[in-house]
Amino acid sequence: MNDDQLSLETIMATMVHDIKNSLGLINSQLDGVIHKLSKTSGEEVNSLVRVRLETSRINNDLMHMLGFYRLRTELLSPVIEDVFLEDLFTDVISRFDMTLSELNIDFSLSIAPEADCWFLDPVLTEGMLNNVLTNSIRYTHSKLSVKVLVTEDQWLKIQITDDGEGYPESMLNWHDEVSDINFKTGSTGLGLYFNQQIASMHETNGRKGYFELENDSDNGGAIFTLYLP
Amino acid sequence: MRETIDKKFLVIDDFNNVRKSIKSMLQTLGIQEIDEADNGQRATKKISQNKYDVILCDYNLGPGKDGQQLLYELRKKNMLPFTTIYVIITAETARIMVMGALEYSPDDYLAKPFALETLKQRLLRWLDRLDVTMPVLKAKDEQNSKKIVDEAKYIADSEPRYRGWAQKQISDVLIKSGELEQAEEFLKTVMGARAQAWAQFDQARLEMARNNLIEAVTILEDLVKKYPNHVAGYDCLAECYAKLNLPEKQVQALSAGIQQSPRNFDRQKTLADVANELEDHFIAGKAYKEVVGLAENSWQESTHHYNDLLSSLTLQFDETDDPEKRKALQRTIISYSKKLIKRFPDELNQVKYMARLYHIASDEKASPEQPQTQQALKKLRTDAEANISDFNPEVTAVAARVLYKHHQFKDGDELIESLKNAQTLDERIYEKLDQLQNEPISKYAREKALELNKHGMELYEKKNFDEAFDQFTEALQYSPRHAGLVLNYVQTGMQLVKNSSDTSTSKGMLNSCQEILDRLSYISERHSQYKRYQLLCGKLKKMREKL
Missing domain, CATH: 3.40.50.2300 (Response regulator)
Known part of the structure; x- marks a missing residue:
């Protein structure tokens, strides 16, 4: 019986889980403070909102660590359901409501009528969208838009566009390879790698989900496009 | 708003x-x-x-x-x-x-x-x-299957937001109400649109309803392979294995489900009971601990769970030779006994008895030769007798087991007889008591005794009676009243006397044969060794008269 011996991975995962719970408390306290201050002073609030965005990023990283743990232990598998997309997006965006309004970001969401429902894992997709939106909000100047539609060859297309500086060259050349992950460039690519895993878990009739990164030819902002079969 | x-x-x-x-x-x-x-x-x-x-x-x-x-x-x-x-x-x-x-x-x-x-x-x-x-929810409360299907179909067609939900309702009620053909058709359509875990799970439920257990197992094995966190899948798998009478597989499936979701009373309880039947006291003990924890403060909290746990821990204690593990188990037993007394102030008589019982059961110093132990065992017996109709029969059964462990066979037998007379017991406990009387020992001891017995029989075949007798003597240390073993011992002892000329050692040998043979006085006509027992009783009597 090797039962009393915990693997290092399990210990780390348990600790990460614990840290994430603490962070959750910190976040909610922060939200409370921001909410109170927002009625009076401007500048302090703005810097607190920035702090709050960074804690969101930490939270995303922790989520990824747990996600990788589950991937490695084969616990992560998509549970595909027929999901009403408006509900999914309302849930995702409600997390960012306060941040968006504090940072004066002009946000728009449009869901095409034919994209009412789609077969996907709502929990994993929500996590992926949270991750992408956190980054977009961090880098955008003043605008953020989410467009949801169904393409002619029956893919669900989710496009997130901002008006920031766009993706750096290294990220545009990113090709779903572990070797693309490195610590020198500052952006580790781990998030992208994880998102790619999640996207490709959505699979039917030989078609797998994927995403594309590009920069807007007009204003140079970043465009993240997710395709799910 | x-x-x-x-x-x-x-x-x-x-x-x-x-x-x-x-x-x-x-x-x-x-x-x-x-x-x-x-x-x-x-x-x-x-x-x-x-x-x-x-x-x-x-x-x-x-x-x-x-x-x-x-x-x-x-x-x-x-x-x-x-x-x-x-x-x-x-x-x-x-x-x-x-x-x-x-x-x-x-x-x-x-x-x-x-x-x-x-x-x-x-x-x-x-x-x-x-x-x-x-409309669907109301029909569910009214348990009107046809109405559930009709209303849910309407929703599935007209409300995309609730389509998934409505489909699940339809499938569920069709299976529950036995409309299996319809359910099969329906699930085929759903899976045709996109493979979904819930629909595959329902396909397995459908096969279970048809009692196609092998088919259901195939679907479920595939399901949990694809969706390792599909907890209900493991539960159904375990249910199939139970029906197929494959308890080891049932334990595996339940353990896998528990790994995903440990905080479930029913799952832990089933695992504990099945593992207990299989005499895997490690798994059983662990699961009973969870059972006790999960029942705390709920309507399920009961001294029965504590008894199951403590009994399982004592069996583990008996099985292990590692002094460190024995000490740890003893500490656990003591702490649960204390908790038991604290949590059931209304049943103080029984829980105090249990604490005493499990203290003796896990006492390193207890031995049948010690006057203190003898006294404690006597008191265990008389107190159990005095409360025979009030105590949980499983507690009394453990008391008998402890008496047997310290070779108080007569006391153990009498206690079990009193219990059988005092309470209407369910079949499962009856069987347990019979088994206890026949062989009140752990799996480990039984296997050890079996091995020695087998070796002894081989030596007996070769007419090497001296060594055969040694093997049977050692085997009896592990399983003191296994009928076949006792009879082998007696038969070999008599053989040695036949070949010996020394009257005084022969006398001693026959006395000891009689003493060991008396351990079987509990067996009745329906016992498979009854005839042989009668035969040897007669022979031994004649030999003793002759000497």
Whole structure:
């Protein structure tokens, strides 16, 4: 019986889980403070909102660590359901409501009528969208838009566009390879790698989900496009 | 949103200020009828007396039941109508983690703390859901299968937001009401659109309903391979294996389910009982510990679970030679005994007896030669006799087992006979008692005895009676009253006397044969060794008379 011996991975995962719970408390306290201050002073609030965005990023990283743990232990598998997309997006965006309004970001969401429902894992997709939106909000100047539609060859297309500086060259050349992950460039690519895993878990009739990164030819902002079969 | 909403709410949270803050938010949103409860018990009472549209329950309710236990109890006792929406509020932010912990699926989760805007959004969603799905929910409460199918079909066709939900309702009710052909057709269509875990799971349920267990196992094995966290899949798999009489496989499936979701009373209890039957006391002990923990503060809390646990721990104690492990087990036994006394002040007589019983059972110094042990065992016996109709029969059975362990065979037998006369016992306990009388020892000891017995029989065949006798003597140390073994010992002893000329050693040998043979006085005509026993009794009597 090797039962009393915990693997290092399990210990780390348990600790990460614990840290994430603490962070959750910190976040909610922060939200409370921001909410109170927002009625009076401007500048302090703005810097607190920035702090709050960074804690969101930490939270995303922790989520990824747990996600990788589950991937490695084969616990992560998509549970595909027929999901009403408006509900999914309302849930995702409600997390960012306060941040968006504090940072004066002009946000728009449009869901095409034919994209009412789609077969996907709502929990994993929500996590992926949270991750992408956190980054977009961090880098955008003043605008953020989410467009949801169904393409002619029956893919669900989710496009997130901002008006920031766009993706750096290294990220545009990113090709779903572990070797693309490195610590020198500052952006580790781990998030992208994880998102790619999640996207490709959505699979039917030989078609797998994927995403594309590009920069807007007009204003140079970043465009993240997710395709799910 | 200032208009009034004519719905009744219940808010359950142990903190007064949290309840007040949720209540005031709900009031802002136009809800007027709002009840509060600060713990599970008071919530249960309120729910039994009122019909609520929405219940908001915090996961953590302080000492006593938590939100999950409360939901489990309400579902188990059928106290929650389908037309009530049950929402769990939790500080856990990751839904994936919450889903792992919560199985008796609530209708929704709400991450704490939440803003008014969030609550408003959710509230609108709950109300819309109640509104649209009400015909199905009502039909469910009325248990009108045909109506459920008709209404759910209508929703599936006209309301995309609830299509998935409605499809699940249709499949579920078709299987439950035995419309299996229809269910099969329906699931085929669903799976044709897209393979979904719930539909595949229902295909397995369908085969189970048809009693096609092998087919169901195939589907379920594939399901849990694809969706390793499909807990209900493991449960059904375990159920199939139980029906196929494959308890080892059943244990495997239950253990896999428990790895995903350990906080489930029924699953832990089943695992513990099956492992106990298989005499895997390590798994059983671990699961009984969970059972005791999960039942705490709930209506299932009982001395029976403590007895199962303590019994399992003592069997582990008997099986292991490692002094460190023995010490650790002894400490665990003592701490659970103390807890037992603390938690059941109304059953003090029995729980104090149990504490004493398990103390002796795990006492390193206890031995049948010690006058102190003898005294303690006598008292165990007489106290069990005195309470024979009141005590849990399983406790009395353990008392008999401890008496046997210290070679008090007559006392053990008499205690078991008293128990059989005093109470109408169910078949399972009867069998257990029979088995106990026949061989009151652990699997380990039994295997050891079996091995020695086999070796002894080989030597006997070769007419090497001296060595055969040694083997049987050692085997009896492990299994002192196994009928076949006792008879082998006696038969070999008599053979040695036949070949010997020394009268005094022969006398001693025959006396010891008689003493050992007397251990079988409990066996009756239906016992497979009865004839041989009678035969040897006669022979031994003649030999002793001759000498």
